[in-house]
Amino acid sequence: MSRVSILCRLSATALVSAGLVATGALTSASQAQVPREDQQCFSPATVVDPHEEHGSSAARGGFGPDHREISAQEQRAIEVRTQKKLEAQGQSPADASASFVGADVPVYVHVMRSKTGAGDVTDTQIADQIAVLNATFGGQESSTAAVTGLTFTLAGVDRFNNDQWHKDRQSTTYRAATRQGGANALNIWLVDFSYLGIATFPWDYARNPSIDGIRVNYTSLPGGSATNYDLGETATHEAGHWLGLYHTFQGGCTSTNDEVSDTPAQSSASSGCPEGRDSCSLPGTDPIHNYMDYSYDSCYTEFSLGQSDRMAQMWAAYRA
Numbered sequence: 001m002s003r004v005s006i007l008c009r010l011s012a013t014a015l016v017s018a019g020l021v022a023t024g025a026l027t028s029a030s031q032a033q034v035p036r037e038d039q040q041c042f043s044p045a046t047v048v049d050p051h052e053e054h055g056s057s058a059a060r061g062g063f064g065p066d067h068r069e070i071s072a073q074e075q076r077a078i079e080v081r082t083q084k085k086l087e088a089q090g091q092s093p094a095d096a097s098a099s100f101v102g103a104d105v106p107v108y109v110h111v112m113r114s115k116t117g118a119g120d121v122t123d124t125q126i127a128d129q130i131a132v133l134n135a136t137f138g139g140q141e142s143s144t145a146a147v148t149g150l151t152f153t154l155a156g157v158d159r160f161n162n163d164q165w166h167k168d169r170q171s172t173t174y175r176a177a178t179r180q181g182g183a184n185a186l187n188i189w190l191v192d193f194s195y196l197g198i199a200t201f202p203w204d205y206a207r208n209p210s211i212d213g214i215r216v217n218y219t220s221l222p223g224g225s226a227t228n229y230d231l232g233e234t235a236t237h238e239a240g241h242w243l244g245l246y247h248t249f250q251g252g253c254t255s256t257n258d259e260v261s262d263t264p265a266q267s268s269a270s271s272g273c274p275e276g277r278d279s280c281s282l283p284g285t286d287p288i289h290n291y292m293d294y295s296y297d298s299c300y301t302e303f304s305l306g307q308s309d310r311m312a313q314m315w316a317a318y319r320a
């Protein structure tokens, strides 16, 4: 799938319940037609059987991977670009992470309800979601978790009744029409689609500011109906992408993998909570408890220190 800047987290239950796609019904050829510059992660017409997208990964819920592989070449270019951005500010990546004093991220939540009100969430769920973002980015779920210095404050909630938007159709249009704040503002659109979530990357903000943010399945909020994914940590995972993190299985069993040195290389996504999984001969067991793997919400407990440093660098380069 041709996604330069978008990552998607597939929801098996949503895929089935949405009735939008039948497994195997769509071909990778249709997906290949998505223009490279098209920031649309997918539309129902371009969703491909995730099992066939690439065989090495299993997404959350046992379905396929939630994103197009970013090539090693593209990944290198992004690293160079980020380093140049920081150098233009007179700092190295190491300087940027060392000097990061934290940031409070304003969060705008857009509840995209159907015409008849389906897909609504309560104000309590939204407050709980913000609390989960603060707990997870605050390192509160594990003694080894990084305290990132990033905090989240609810800045606004709006609700719409639009069947197209509710199903994440016209997503470029609805994001441009409803997005609020600058590069530092996290916009969360709650929709009912075949994925748990989709994110834009920080290095694409300048080119496409109007659609920057994360789309999250409304069933994944705390108290939602997405079994095993109902603790609000889909938003944590997508916010990780929004802050420049790759999946921990990015790049597979390579020393570069996700550009983070303290997340052991992983050949493919984990599903469930496979304690002791060790899918690469490179040092370390798979980081199954990392928010950037595909494990269950209940299995997620941490960002690593290296990921925290990377987010600080990305913040300085693209979102400060």
Ligand SMILES: [Ca+2]
Binding pocket: 256, 257, 258, 259, 260, 261, 262, 263, 264, 265
């Ligand atoms: Ca790594």
Ligand SMILES: [Ca+2]
Binding pocket: 264, 265, 278, 279, 280, 281, 282, 283, 284, 285, 286
């Ligand atoms: Ca290993």
Ligand SMILES: [Zn+2]
Binding pocket: 007, 008, 009, 066, 067, 237, 241, 247
């Ligand atoms: Zn992801």
